[in-house]
Amino acid sequence: METIAAIATAHGIGSISIIRVSGDKALQIAQKLSKKDTIIPRYATLSYLYKQDNSIIDEAIILYFKSPYSFTGEDIVEFQSHGGIVVANVILKEVISLGARLANPGEFSKRAFLNGKIDLTKAEAIAKIIETKSEDALHLLSKQLKGDLKDFVNDLRDKLVEILAFIEVNIDYAEEDLPKELENDISSKLQYIEKSIDKIVQASLQKEGLINGFDIAIVGKPNVGKSSLLNKLLNYQRAIISDIAGTTRDTIEEEIKLGTHLVKIVDTAGIREAKDSIEKIGVQRSISSMEKASVVIALFDISKECDEDDETIIKMINKYKKDKKIFVFLNKSDLPCKFNTSKLSEFNPIKISAKNDVSIVIETLKEYLDNSSKDDTLLLTSARQIQSCKMALEAIKRAKEPLKDGELELLAYEINEAISHISSITIKFERDEILDKMFGSFCLGK
Numbered sequence: 001m002e003t004i005a006a007i008a009t010a011h012g013i014g015s016i017s018i019i020r021v022s023g024d025k026a027l028q029i030a031q032k033l034s035k036k037d038t039i040i041p042r043y044a045t046l047s048y049l050y051k052q053d054n055s056i057i058d059e060a061i062i063l064y065f066k067s068p069y070s071f072t073g074e075d076i077v078e079f080q081s082h083g084g085i086v087v088a089n090v091i092l093k094e095v096i097s098l099g100a101r102l103a104n105p106g107e108f109s110k111r112a113f114l115n116g117k118i119d120l121t122k123a124e125a126i127a128k129i130i131e132t133k134s135e136d137a138l139h140l141l142s143k144q145l146k147g148d149l150k151d152f153v154n155d156l157r158d159k160l161v162e163i164l165a166f167i168e169v170n171i172d173y174a175e176e177d178l179p180k181e182l183e184n185d186i187s188s189k190l191q192y193i194e195k196s197i198d199k200i201v202q203a204s205l206q207k208e209g210l211i212n213g214f215d216i217a218i219v220g221k222p223n224v225g226k227s228s229l230l231n232k233l234l235n236y237q238r239a240i241i242s243d244i245a246g247t248t249r250d251t252i253e254e255e256i257k258l259g260t261h262l263v264k265i266v267d268t269a270g271i272r273e274a275k276d277s278i279e280k281i282g283v284q285r286s287i288s289s290m291e292k293a294s295v296v297i298a299l300f301d302i303s304k305e306c307d308e309d310d311e312t313i314i315k316m317i318n319k320y321k322k323d324k325k326i327f328v329f330l331n332k333s334d335l336p337c338k339f340n341t342s343k344l345s346e347f348n349p350i351k352i353s354a355k356n357d358v359s360i361v362i363e364t365l366k367e368y369l370d371n372s373s374k375d376d377t378l379l380l381t382s383a384r385q386i387q388s389c390k391m392a393l394e395a396i397k398r399a400k401e402p403l404k405d406g407e408l409e410l411l412a413y414e415i416n417e418a419i420s421h422i423s424s425i426t427i428k429f430e431r432d433e434i435l436d437k438m439f440g441s442f443c444l445g446k
């Protein structure tokens, strides 16, 4: 395997830069660069680094992690040089001229995975932790980094492998049908597994916002004060506000921090029977923003009577209330109320005045987001993980029929499928594993 190298710290001015080298030649490169014969593993070695023409590049700390006790499992050397783009680049150039090549993005983690140092959930957690902009996501990802998701997957996988081993033993060694009690036992084990997977998939879909940031869509008929609310939340005049219905023609998206939570607020065009083709597109976009959002703020103008356009919004929020969190705010409460709010009572509507003060909106949203992130259930954090779980679920569901009919080969096939899918969350499933299980946990008298 070629030796790879890269600058591991952000490019820019900082107090130190780290150049990381991984592979068989790492130690030899460090020895040449430092002119030191011995570099002790896991010790911080302070040394000058030299160019091949003997001129000094910088004074740096060298850290050597001997294979297999390193992140990649290979020999790793890290040079901590003084910060700055030039120093780090010169060291990297020297490292490359001494036999390393520039690493591809993610190549250190890929090697760590290929060498069995990390599983895929940890690799994904690392990649996402680096990119994350929210503390909620960091909290979830750090659990994944620690191995909670891996443990969950391994536990389910072990249970499935055990079931498969039972079935294989019966295919290979029993003449008769599956005994009834064994069928019941497998059935209840499968049910438990199905429930566990279903639970984590549902929770992960509902709380997707914790990882990717919550999308909050502000919807309502024209002129109710949606853009006024957006501007107040952002604290500046982002959207045009006017008393002309249909002022906002397109969706406006902005990110804001509510406490520790990063959210995307989407102001939308007022929803009504559109008057022209451009407005029609705007209304379509409002509806799709609402569909995409995990939280919806429905806004009503209570200084006017509830009309057909408000009714349309009420119908919409009723349609989405199962999948999304809906907040109803009754705007323009500084004016006399003419709006009959009885149809909205189940949404616990809150009176506000977007023109004057929206602190109650901020507090309500913050409280909801705080509670969402407090819950410590384990979640899947990528579409890939969710997809693998869904595929495993389908296989388990398909397995019920052959289990009832005693078609053991077909049953084994479906359980195998479920194992492959669930295993793909962490690492590939090797067939040797069932053989070990079969011969390890059953006394077959052979």
Ligand SMILES: Nc1nc2c(ncn2[C@@H]2O[C@H](COP(=O)(O)OP(=O)(O)OP(=O)(O)O)[C@@H](O)[C@H]2O)c(=O)[nH]1
Residues within 6 Å of the ligand: 220, 221, 222, 223, 224, 225, 226, 227, 228, 229, 240, 241, 242, 243, 244, 245, 246, 247, 248, 249, 268, 269, 270, 271, 331, 332, 333, 334, 335, 352, 353, 354, 355, 356
């Ligand atoms: N009295 C009063 N007027 C408000 C309040 N909030 C907004 N308005 C006014 O209502 C009008 C419409 O406000 P916008 O924020 O543009 O309404 P919108 O819902 O974004 O409207 P469209 O973009 O047309 O869908 C403006 O004249 C605002 O000044 C409020 O709390 N009280």
Ligand SMILES: [Mg+2]
Residues within 6 Å of the ligand: 226, 227, 228, 239, 240, 247, 248, 268, 269, 270
């Ligand atoms: Mg507007």
